[in-house]
Amino acid sequence: MKQVPAANWAESFHYRFEDCVYPQCLDAVSEIVARVSSIKTLGSRHSFNAIADGRHALSLAELPVDPVIEANGTQVTVGGHCTYGELALFLQRHQRAIHNLASLPHISISGAIATATHGSGDRNGSLATVVSGLEIVTGDGSVVRAARGDADFDGMVVHLGALGIVTRVTLDVQSAFEVAQCVYEGLAWDSLLDNLDDIMASAYSVSVFTQWAETAGTIWLKRTISDDAWPAELHGASRATIKRHPIIGLDPQNATDQLGEYGLWSDRLAHFKMGFTPSSGAEIQSEFHIPRKHGAAAIGALLSIRDRFAHLVQAGEFRTVAADSLWLSPQYRNDTLSIHFTWIRDQDAVDEAVRHIEQALSPFMALPHWGKVFTPRHVGASYEKLPDFARLRNSMDPERKFSNPWLEEVVFAESKG
Ligand SMILES: Cc1cc2nc3c(=O)[nH]c(=O)nc-3n(C[C@H](O)[C@H](O)[C@H](O)COP(=O)(O)OP(=O)(O)OC[C@H]3O[C@@H](n4cnc5c(N)ncnc54)[C@H](O)[C@@H]3O)c2cc1C
Numbered sequence: 054m055k056q057v058p059a060a061n062w063a064e065s066f067h068y069r070f071e072d073c074v075y076p077q078c079l080d081a082v083s084e085i086v087a088r089v090s091s092i093k094t095l096g097s098r099h100s101f102n103a104i105a106d107g108r109h110a111l112s113l114a115e116l117p118v119d120p121v122i123e124a125n126g127t128q129v130t131v132g133g134h135c136t137y138g139e140l141a142l143f144l145q146r147h148q149r150a151i152h153n154l155a156s157l158p159h160i161s162i163s164g165a166i167a168t169a170t171h172g173s174g175d176r177n178g179s180l181a182t183v184v185s186g187l188e189i190v191t192g193d194g195s196v197v198r199a200a201r202g203d204a205d206f207d208g209m210v211v212h213l214g215a216l217g218i219v220t221r222v223t224l225d226v227q228s229a230f231e232v233a234q235c236v237y238e239g240l241a242w243d244s245l246l247d248n249l250d251d252i253m254a255s256a257y258s259v260s261v262f263t264q265w266a267e268t269a270g271t272i273w274l275k276r277t278i279s280d281d282a283w284p285a286e287l288h289g290a291s292r293a294t295i296k297r298h299p300i301i302g303l304d305p306q307n308a309t310d311q312l313g314e315y316g317l318w319s320d321r322l323a324h325f326k327m328g329f330t331p332s333s334g335a336e337i338q339s340e341f342h343i344p345r346k347h348g349a350a351a352i353g354a355l356l357s358i359r360d361r362f363a364h365l366v367q368a369g370e371f372r373t374v375a376a377d378s379l380w381l382s383p384q385y386r387n388d389t390l391s392i393h394f395t396w397i398r399d400q401d402a403v404d405e406a407v408r409h410i411e412q413a414l415s416p417f418m419a420l421p422h423w424g425k426v427f428t429p430r431h432v433g434a435s436y437e438k439l440p441d442f443a444r445l446r447n448s449m450d451p452e453r454k455f456s457n458p459w460l461e462e463v464v465f466a467e468s469k470g
Contacts, residue, residue: 066106079220094112104168105164106457118134120135145319150230151225158319173275177375182382186201189220197217207378216455246349253371257276262368338395340391344387344390362409367396374388411428
């Protein structure tokens with residue numbers, strides 16, 4: 054009897070799956086899809102809402118991931134269910150790298166690009182932006198292969214699980230590079246708000262972690278090779294002399310190496326190490342993407358209501374993500390500041406806090422992270438390319454085999470396609 058996944062990774066959301074199939078080859082995936090009327094593909098189950106939910110699940114876990122370097126070392130093609138951690142080990146052996154990682158390497162590639170998962174960096178697009186090819190089993194069981202530049206490709210990458218089963222993904226790769234990380238502590242709110250753009254531009258990837266307390270928190274710089282010495286102070290924050298965990302009080306051993314020592318890109322770009330529990334585990338997450346021009350005002354608006362939510366925060370984080378051309382990306386034609394919350398695992402209290410946050414952020418064109426907790430509503434209406442995405446779904450899944458109530462409510466709602 055094969056396992057039927059009961060809950061997401063954090064055990065904050067319980068699926069209603071009755072069964073789960075584990076095909077072992079592409080033909081079997083096609084045959085299953087052709088036969089069933091409804092199926093949801095599961096990635097690594099790291100989302101926090103009903104995006105992946107359904108009655109019948111499919112897992113690609115028994116398919117080989119088979120990574121292959123292609124196009125003179127500029128691309129890698131790999132099974133969609135491969136995690137970034139597994140991929141990084143393969144790329145290391147070939148001295149190749151991808152441009153960025155999310156906070157953890159444990160997530161699947163297909164699931165991450167489905168929700169426009171991102172790391173940080175003013176010039177770094179989300180993980181979906183380096184997708185240059187896709188293999189997708191569509192609603193009638195046929196296999197579609199599409200590449201960057203093909204019609205509608207920009208609509209297929211941030212796919213929300215709505216278009217088919219993503220069996221292989223091709224990613225742009227580059228020469229392996231080294232990264233070093235330093236943490237700066239004691240950042241004041243005024244200093245953050247007055248220097249937000251400078252701070253976020255001060256390294257290849259920058260995160261500001263906050264507890265929404267009296268001081269803003271810590272700046273985490275991830276630098277690529279630089280001859281400059283690390284400054285002792287950054288906008289009033291002092292360089293940490295011991296390792297830190299993004300969540301105050303947790304063991305820094307689970308966090309990637311710091312203190313300015315250079316090492317492999319894959320050992321520093323994420324916050325959490327493969328092989329260890331990322332983040333805290335008992336948690337819920339939310340995140341809101343704000344156009345950069347509204348960044349400081351949006352943080353200021355949240356500061357003014359922090360008594361409504363700060364007590365539920367394990368860690369907050371500000372990151373930046375570069376604009377892209379992917380239809381359902383929150384960065385579609387917009388550089389964003391992303392305001393993230395790792396909450397304690399109390400769903401009712403978090404839902405209430407999120408309602409206050411959404412109200413405070415409403416003047417700033419905030420878009421929620423597709424895979425995290427927000428108040429369910431027709432978010433798709435905020436995306437100018439939604440009608441095109443609905444048309445694409447009509448062509449790839451006319452019978453709605455890959456749909457679920459979350460997609461219909463949050464994404465499509467009134468869209469006629
Ligand atoms: C500890 C933690 C840290 C995180 N850090 C970050 C971060 O730094 N940045 C960020 O942006 N997000 C972050 N997230 C959120 C996470 O990256 C997203 O929720 C992501 O979508 C999870 O990928 P997954 O493989 O777990 O997908 P799942 O949650 O399993 O599925 C997500 C969606 O993808 C679909 N899907 C998955 N695989 C396939 C496939 N092969 N074919 C078709 N559809 C598929 C599912 O049906 C579903 O619709 C974090 C989450 C956790 C738990």
